[in-house]
Amino acid sequence: MRTHGVVKVALLVISIVLASSSAFGRSEAFKGNIYNPGHLKPVDSTLKVKVGEPAPGFELPAITGERIALSQFRGKKNVVLSFVPAAWTPVCSDQWPGYNIVKDLFDAYDAVLLGISVDNIPTLFAWTNQMGKLWFPVLSDFWPHGAVADTYGVLRSDGTAERAIFIIDKGGIIRYINVGDINKRPPLEDLVEELGKLQE
Amino acid sequence: MSRRKAVTLLSVVAIAVSLAVVNAHSFGATAPQKGDVLPDIKIPVPLNNDDKAYLGVEQGAFFTIPQIKAAVVIIEIFSMYCPYCQREAPEVNRLYSLIENDPRLRGKIKLIGLGTGNSKFEVEVFKKKYNVPFPLFPDEDFMFHKSFGEVRTPYFIGVRINTDGTHQVFYSKLGGLEGAEQFLRLIIRWSGLNEGGAQ
Numbered sequence: 001m002r003t004h005g006v007v008k009v010a011l012l013v014i015s016i017v018l019a020s021s022s023a024f025g026r027s028e029a030f031k032g033n034i035y036n037p038g039h040l041k042p043v044d045s046t047l048k049v050k051v052g053e054p055a056p057g058f059e060l061p062a063i064t065g066e067r068i069a070l071s072q073f074r075g076k077k078n079v080v081l082s083f084v085p086a087a088w089t090p091v092c093s094d095q096w097p098g099y100n101i102v103k104d105l106f107d108a109y110d111a112v113l114l115g116i117s118v119d120n121i122p123t124l125f126a127w128t129n130q131m132g133k134l135w136f137p138v139l140s141d142f143w144p145h146g147a148v149a150d151t152y153g154v155l156r157s158d159g160t161a162e163r164a165i166f167i168i169d170k171g172g173i174i175r176y177i178n179v180g181d182i183n184k185r186p187p188l189e190d191l192v193e194e195l196g197k198l199q200e
Numbered sequence: 201m202s203r204r205k206a207v208t209l210l211s212v213v214a215i216a217v218s219l220a221v222v223n224a225h226s227f228g229a230t231a232p233q234k235g236d237v238l239p240d241i242k243i244p245v246p247l248n249n250d251d252k253a254y255l256g257v258e259q260g261a262f263f264t265i266p267q268i269k270a271a272v273v274i275i276e277i278f279s280m281y282c283p284y285c286q287r288e289a290p291e292v293n294r295l296y297s298l299i300e301n302d303p304r305l306r307g308k309i310k311l312i313g314l315g316t317g318n319s320k321f322e323v324e325v326f327k328k329k330y331n332v333p334f335p336l337f338p339d340e341d342f343m344f345h346k347s348f349g350e351v352r353t354p355y356f357i358g359v360r361i362n363t364d365g366t367h368q369v370f371y372s373k374l375g376g377l378e379g380a381e382q383f384l385r386l387i388i389r390w391s392g393l394n395e396g397g398a399q
Contacts, residue, residue, distance in 0.1 A: 026352045027282035028375055098281035098322070101329050131283045185281070189321035 026090060027097070030130050035088050042181040045162055048153030051177055055079075055168040058148045060116065060139040063125045068114065068137050074172050078111040078198055080191070081166040083154050087119040087127035091163065091185050096138075097131045098188060106136075109195035111167075114139055118146045118161050154179060167194055231349035231357070232369045238265055238359060239347035243312075243337050251335040254310065265359060266367040270310040272391045274371075277348060277355040278336075279316045280326040285354045288376045289330035295380040296334050305384075308393065312337065316345045316353055360391045 059069040113136040120142040149155040154162040167176035176194040242262040256269025278285040313336040315323040358371030377383040
């Protein structure tokens with residue numbers, strides 16, 4: 001085998017080994033109903049917004065039946081947008097239940113959380129019911145498919161969203177963007193630290 | 201092939217093989233079952249004096265679970281992000297209270313929690329939210345989780361620590377306690393705690 005061929009094979013082995021080593025916790029709350037998509041390309045989109053720019057407006061249906069518009073928080077609340085890739089997948093199923101027990105942290109920074117996924121309402125309803133009663137709105141960016149995610153530049157090529165967090169201040173300006181590795185849950189302390197900067 | 205290329209090639213292959221071996225070892229792990237010994241994990245000694253005193257592991261930077269000063273240790277593998285663990289937290293606290301309020305059990309049965317994929321901050325959030333009275337430890341990089349067979353959460357493991365320093369797992373199960381009193385009775389019976397020989 002030629003040198004570069006062997007190196008390619010070795011690098012492939014390394015990448016497979018590293019990919020398979022990304023672990024995640026799985027709550028028994030979801031029983032055996034979590035679909036494991038395997039290790040995914042960490043980021044598969046290009047941002048279309050920047051920190052310091054006005055956040056693009058949107059209005060989406062929530063699982064409660066109401067429609068939520070970003071504009072309704074203007075001048076009243078800081079807004080955290082939490083895009084997750086897909087319902088019934090490993091990391092996503094772990095992320096929002098964590099946010100569900102820290103409402104006090106969001107309140108401390110006068111912030112609301114909006115959870116957004118490209119799944120449809122029935123799917124989101126069934127999935128989030130396993131998490132307990134969520135205190136924050138869960139919005140469906142299903143149709144036109146992923147339109148809001150696409151506007152922000154976090155729609156992946158397979159139609160799912162990135163695992164992304166945007167912090168938008170009361171003036172409607174984007175103050176923080178995190179498009180993280182889709183295979184990993186962003187640490188809670190990073191979000192809390194960024195919320196703290198809104199008060200500086 | 202030049203000497204430089206050969207060295208590069210060998211280095212890459214060596215790294216790949218090493219990673220594969222390490223990974224295979226971690227992924228080969230399964231949850232310890234009744235009669236097994238625990239995986240050899242080293243946990244940082246807590247900074248909190250109350251936790252140190254509770255565990256009786258005040259020396260050194262790390263401790264192993266069999267070094268905990270107890271006859272029985274109950275390990276809860278949990279996550280701050282796990283809804284089941286959140287719902288179960290008050291019942292686990294009640295188990296702790298049942299033990300601590302019984303002079304026959306206090307000091308003999310101890311609880312610890314391992315926060316799967318949780319940072320120190322996240323474990324502290326869980327501890328504060330549910331007023332967890334026993335020591336919780338972060339497992340941010342999932343190393344403990346891999347050693348314990350990547351179980352779903354919550355998962356409980358009961359370990360009997362013998363006076364000669366040996367230990368055996370006597371309980372290993374996915375899911376909640378199904379009632380603190382019933383769980384405690386089962387732990388006492390299965391561990392043989394009333395049969396003497398405890399530390």
